[in-house]
Amino acid sequence: MFRVRRNTLSNFIYLVIGIFAFQSCIYDFYRKEFVSEDKKNNEALLLSLLGLLPNPNQKLFGFLPGFSRNLSDSQFLSSDFFPKSTKKKIVLIHGWNPAERDSDPITNDEKKIQNIKNTFSNGLIHFQEGRNSASSEFDFYLYTYRTSNSILVNGRQFHSTLRSNFVDSDQVYIVAHSMGGLVTRVALAKETGVLPFVRLVVTLASPQFGSPFATPSFLGSNPFLNDLGSYLVGTQGGSELGYTNQGSGQTVISGANNLVLDVLNQSYLDANLNGKFVSFAGVMSNCTVGETFYYNTGCNILNNAGFTQSDGIVPRNSARLGNLTYKQIDIADCDHSMMAFQTVSADDTKSRNLFTQVITEIRNSPY
Template sequence: MKKILFLCLFLSFCNTHDIKNKNDLSSILLWLIKDQFNHELFKYNEDPLMRTTNSTWQFTPASTSNSTSKTKVILIHGWDYTERSSDLPSSFDKKIAQITSTWSNALDYYNRDISGSRTSFDFYTFTYRTSDSISKNGTRLAEKLNSVFTQNDKVIVIASSMGGLVTRYAMYDPKNTGDVIDFVVTLGTPHYGSPFASSAYQVSSSTLAEIISFLTNTDGGRGLSHTNNGNGQTTIPNAVNSDLDSLNANTSRDSRFYPYVGDLSSDCNAAKTSAIFVTGCSVLKTGSPAFPATDGIVPVNSAKMADKVSVSQITTKTGFDHLMLTFKVPNNASLSESFFTEVITKIKTF
């Protein structure tokens, strides 16, 4: 915010002195506004009527003033392929829509105190511009968490897909001076990338390859690309993700991570949330090279953090596709709620 105020004053000065590059300076101001306002940490307020549809009033910016003594659970969504860094700053409604598109079921279960979730925890949500680089969003997350919480708070992150990488970057970011994150549950996070985000991966359908290339053509999308480095990683010729390699070289906080892994290896048709994951699973199984065990997007070896965590920290969900890991199972509410209960039961032991 101080940066924006300073630049506003500077632009005013430039206007007074008829500087010719005012358009450039205005562009810089817009960039700074986007940098400050595309992400937010919200505290989620339960609905006393326990309605299943989340309302915008239930999301208030997190601050030290609305923090309690309860354990904090931070929900962090994954990648939004429709976003571009050139988009206008995200409005409040856009932020809430991005959160609820991933976490609507989880927030409903929290409202209803399923498995004592509301009794035991305060829920928070973090949203961000997913087209920006993952490391940059990690810095933003670190700054937000350190401005609201201290090491006296118990903070648990539940992160979907890209959100798990954002969390890992945050934990190793130089600005993470408070180091407030105690435990992290990742849901289908591509800790070693995904073939579909890698330009080096050639699939049998050139049309599908072109679509994937378009969708991942952002800093955030490219940050999800496959790396050949890591125990158990399948080699894709010329595939490189040096950012992930640098991140994975860090080990000091690995013990805090508990990956959940979707596995469709026995039947691609087990995917329930979208035909995309049935197709993705089939393409990866028959591609060159082949990835026989995935959740339809993320290979099992990538989602389980290869050998970075102990086997006891990993939970494999057979028959779960990528989105089922966010507590969404169409036409099977009991399975969705059961999985939520499973995760809540686990984090109660942390």
């Protein structure tokens, strides 16, 4: 395996993100991610890692607006069969999904679509019902992937999927919730390859400097979180959500580091790619405004640790990348799930207003 000399950060950028060129080594490095009882599954996943086959756990769908809020699976068409048009394109990518693990069988389309609905159903309803006339101006696409795998692997495969579905003359805008923002950053990193058709990325509560809740030193200081921590960081993807002390405006957590995010963020500074990003951050004014006990509890824990502004999972500064992106927008009293338009009711004002703000930022994009 690689032995990394940490003499300069720039050298390590090449080793971490450029790792994909060394196929025999990466085969061994990531083999542990794809261990299951199904030999055919293993072979398919490993071949996809080497770029020889598409990853069967990821897929891009096009969304066909319908008439019912009970969204049908038939409204989600494989991008290969989705009608091409001259409209601008919005690609939504979801965040971390705790329901799937590396060892699970390959995800079928029904489960893929359910993963998408779990995050973005309200946003799709807003689009379908013509909010902000979005459906007349944009085509909606949705990307899903196995979140327990490394963001480096998922980002490279997201890049390949985008490259194979769009051409340079297209106008593509990515809306990424949580971990999806990190996968997108890998996909657009200069080491992965240029995607000129991607005009703007809107991140919704993405832990661009990580989350304390994926950080062993933070979790270990709170016995209540031990079980959650071992589950969350027990996969490659989960561990790469960990908090880093590096970055503008960061609150320091003892022992917290995330070299993957540090390298990725440094790459973006060098390439000036942050100018393509608008960062939305959820800011709970108190720890009772979230729609679930889970996020309200997370808000209290973060408050007690000195993170007085968060969405219950991601601190405000992390979601805003320390104000290094093109633009930063705070969304009041939305927990982490609500930052993906997922309020209990699709008619909730917070969900509708957030959708409006996202579409407005895309329309007003200078790119």
